Amino acid sequence: MTIENIMKKYDRMTINMFEDYLFIDVGDIDDVDIIVGFIKANDETKIQEYSDMICHYSGYKGIFLDGNQYIISNDKNEVHIIDTVAAEYAKNSLIEMVFEIDEFIFLIRHKKEYMEWFKQNTIE
Numbered sequence: 625m626t627i628e629n630i631m632k633k634y635d636r637m638t639i640n641m642f643e644d645y646l647f648i649d650v651g652d653i654d655d656v657d658i659i660v661g662f663i664k665a666n667d668e669t670k671i672q673e674y675s676d677m678i679c680h681y682s683g684y685k686g687i688f689l690d691g692n693q694y695i696i697s698n699d700k701n702e703v704h705i706i707d708t709v710a711a712e713y714a715k716n717s718l719i720e721m722v723f724e725i726d727e728f729i730f731l732i733r734h735k736k737e738y739m740e741w742f743k744q745n746t747i748e
Contacts, residue, residue, distance in 0.1 A: 627741045630727045643742045649691035662689045703728040
């Protein structure tokens with residue numbers, strides 16, 4: 625699994641939005657561990673262990689982990705990341721990204737490498 629191979633599946637808007645998500649909502653290794661733990665947990669565990677971090681006002685189906693700008697959840701083998709600012713204020717904007725769980729975990733565990741890849745593969 626490589627960043628390049630994973631990101632070939634996604635359009636430029638998703639690639640840019642994922643970089644923004646990593647920059648805004650995924651700080652250090654503690655954040656990564658919390659996010660991965662949440663994604664791997666069943667609903668009961670999410671409610672018990674992450675109750676103070678759950679978004680209770682999302683309006684979306686499922687249990688979402690609250691972030692600075694993004695909320696995140698999963699179902700089956702997919703991770704859903706929703707940009708709450710875009711959802712509230714932006715018209716005609718991408719508000720949700722969907723990744724396979726294993727690929728998502730790989731990407732956030734390799735945040736530094738993703739950011740380098742992003743710099744090398746995007747045109748400003």
